[in-house]
Amino acid sequence: MDDKPQQPGRRIRRRVLLSSVVGCAVLGGVLVLVPLPREHGVDSPERVERALAAVTSGVPPSLPDLAALVEERGRHLEEHPKDAESWAVLGAARVEQGRRLADPAYWSRAERALRTSLKVRPEGNARALRGLAALANARRDYAGARRWGEEARKLEPKRWTTYPLLIEACTGLGDHEAAGDMLDRLAALRSGPEVMARAAAVYRDRGWREDAAVQLADAVSAAGQPAERAAYLEQAGQLAWERGDRQEALRQFREAVRIDPDQRAAQAGQGRALAALGRTTEALAAYRAALDGQPRPEYALELGELYESLGRRKEAEAQYGLLRDRVRLAAAHGADEDLVLGRFEADHGDAGAAVRRLRAEWERQPSTEVADALGWALHRAGRSEEALPFALRATDEGRGGGVRSALYVFHRGMIEREVGRDGAARRHLRQALQINPYFSPLRVASARAALERLGEPSVLAGPEVS
Numbered sequence: 001m002d003d004k005p006q007q008p009g010r011r012i013r014r015r016v017l018l019s020s021v022v023g024c025a026v027l028g029g030v031l032v033l034v035p036l037p038r039e040h041g042v043d044s045p046e047r048v049e050r051a052l053a054a055v056t057s058g059v060p061p062s063l064p065d066l067a068a069l070v071e072e073r074g075r076h077l078e079e080h081p082k083d084a085e086s087w088a089v090l091g092a093a094r095v096e097q098g099r100r101l102a103d104p105a106y107w108s109r110a111e112r113a114l115r116t117s118l119k120v121r122p123e124g125n126a127r128a129l130r131g132l133a134a135l136a137n138a139r140r141d142y143a144g145a146r147r148w149g150e151e152a153r154k155l156e157p158k159r160w161t162t163y164p165l166l167i168e169a170c171t172g173l174g175d176h177e178a179a180g181d182m183l184d185r186l187a188a189l190r191s192g193p194e195v196m197a198r199a200a201a202v203y204r205d206r207g208w209r210e211d212a213a214v215q216l217a218d219a220v221s222a223a224g225q226p227a228e229r230a231a232y233l234e235q236a237g238q239l240a241w242e243r244g245d246r247q248e249a250l251r252q253f254r255e256a257v258r259i260d261p262d263q264r265a266a267q268a269g270q271g272r273a274l275a276a277l278g279r280t281t282e283a284l285a286a287y288r289a290a291l292d293g294q295p296r297p298e299y300a301l302e303l304g305e306l307y308e309s310l311g312r313r314k315e316a317e318a319q320y321g322l323l324r325d326r327v328r329l330a331a332a333h334g335a336d337e338d339l340v341l342g343r344f345e346a347d348h349g350d351a352g353a354a355v356r357r358l359r360a361e362w363e364r365q366p367s368t369e370v371a372d373a374l375g376w377a378l379h380r381a382g383r384s385e386e387a388l389p390f391a392l393r394a395t396d397e398g399r400g401g402g403v404r405s406a407l408y409v410f411h412r413g414m415i416e417r418e419v420g421r422d423g424a425a426r427r428h429l430r431q432a433l434q435i436n437p438y439f440s441p442l443r444v445a446s447a448r449a450a451l452e453r454l455g456e457p458s459v460l461a462g463p464e465v466s
Contacts, residue, residue, distance in 0.1 A: 042408050048072045050225060054093045056127075058161045062227035063100050069093050077238045087117035100262065102294040102326070104333035110135050111334070126155040126162075129296035133165040134260040139335040142172030142365045162191035164198050170206060174367040176402070177330075179205070191218040197232050204239065205368070207402040230260035237269045240402065244436035249273045257325055264294035268302065275306055297323040297330075297340045309441035320348060336361075343373050347442075351380040368394050368401050368408075376411045384418040384455075391415045405440045406432045406439035410447050417450055426454050 047068035053060035055069065073090040077083060091113035117128035129152035135146035146169040152162045163186035170179040181200050186195055200215035216236040223229035237252030243399065250273040256266035267290035274283035287303040288295075304319030323344055327337040338361045346356035354377035362370050366457030375390030391412040394401045401408070413428030429447050438444065 003452065004154070029214050035426060044068060047053070050331050052061075052089065052227065053092065055089060055096060056161070057194070059225070060228045060231035061093075062260060063097070063226070065227070065310045066093050066100070070097065084117045084121035084125060085127060085419060088125065088131050091117060091128070092131040092134060095131065095138055100264075100294065102264075102296045103336045104139075106136055106337065107138060108333045123254070124150045124155060126159065129155070130159075130162055130165060133162075133169065137165060137168045137172070139330075139333075140172065140339070140365075141334075141336060142169045142367075145169035146173065158189060160186055160195075163189070164194070167198055167202065171202075172367055173365045174370070176202075176205060193222040193232065196222070197235060200235060204242075205403050207404045208398060209239060209243060209404065218318045218454075226259045227263075230263040230266065232258040234263055234266040235268060237273075239264060241269060241272055242406070242436060244275050244406075244438060246276045246438060250277070262293060264290045264296075264299075267293070268299045271299075271306070272302065273434050275441055280310065291322070295322065295326055297326040297337055299325065299342055299345075303342060305443050315373050320344065336364075339370060339373055342370050344379055345378040346373070346380045351377055351382075355381050355383070360422075368403060371401065372405070372411055376414065379411070379415045379418060383417050387415045389421060404435055406436035407443070409435060410439070410443055413447070414450060417454065422454055423457060426451065426457065429454075 017120040018090065039329050047065045051061045051065035051069035053059070056064070061069075070090060073086050074095065077082060077086055080086065091110045094110030094113060096105045098110065099103060110131070114128050114424055115132070116132045118125055121128070130146050133145045133148035136142070136148055145165060146424075149162055149166040149169055151165065152159070157160065164181050164335060167179045167186070170176070173418050179202055186198065196215040196219035200212040200219065203209075203212035203215065213236065214289060216232055216239065219232040220229055221238065223232055233252050233256035237249045237256065240249035240252055250270060253269040253273060257262045257270070267286050271287035271290065273284045274280075274286055284303070284304065287306065291299050291303065298324040300319045304323070306318040307313075307316035307319060323340070327341045330337045338357050342354045342358040342361065345357065346349065355374070358370065358374040360373050371390045372394035375394060376385040378384070378387035378390065391408075394408045395405075395412050409428050411434035413425045413432060416422075416428060417425035429451050432439065432447055433444070434464045
């Protein structure tokens, strides 16, 4: 069980945390199979209705339903170009299409639709403002997302759908206290699976894994549509993966894909779990399927590193080339992929360039993941003394780094080893392997080799200190 002492100043109300016997059965591997709805035509009213309900409430929709909604709204706007609400709905649907397809071109179209909505109705248009906040989050412009979200909240302080957008933005900016406050406000306005899933994400970032798992179990049980349920199963699979439970992660990811074949994040998750299980051929196929439907640069980096761990350098380089191409495409459509590019450069390219890129990212949005990436880039550039404060920031709960990440702890241990803090390095490298012994096909071996070189502490040296 995770250690999580009660803190008197905790901002997140624990009333959000409701355990569920059914939900726990879902996450325990006894997956409840709910019959899937009958398929309809692309432009069927049923699809449009489902997508509209999902988009306007912030629930994950299916890709076919999104396509139906976009087509229907497009036809409607040809005849009613002054319908500000329909422009806002079209923009929100385009944002989701861009997310699900990893195609930033949809975000440029989304922005045009949302700004048209604001042009048609410049005052009191909270729906368009929420759409712009969602778009900014998708582009990793968390400051912009927070700004648009706050404008929407001023207009409609009781509209619950604004708060998940603000939680995502505050997390991206490294403001975990504000994210917790927004979760409190959300919980006061709404209960349901979408709130449980959002609470789980906040709890995960705080290192409260068991609480997060219970929330996701309940969300899966209560989800209304297959795409929504699949999205929550993918989150549950990721939690299982982060604690090193390969089989449980694979079960969750597979069920997510069974329910929604377009759930590409779960396909990439299958790649991770299968690789950790030694089922390399299946892992490669899963990653390729994920990239075919959702060519995110993160997946290309993971697949490239898997190829590299197998000695297949040419195929690895092909994936790294895809990563660079996707980052360039994202930038052309206003999206910020400097974090993943900086991570790639630190390990496989120009570490100095990675430092410059990630330092600028840190100035814009000082999140936990940026702290980890910048610290590692500084270390790789030979500046480990400068790197250590960032590694501490990413892994020390008292400094905002509550998430229990094997990769972050590995980075900290390697940096500590370089600066001569052998006791702390030994402890954190061991901890990384305890958190998830399979966290990276390349770096697990590095962690073990570093531990072997460190050896056991000398009895004469006295107790180890950080």
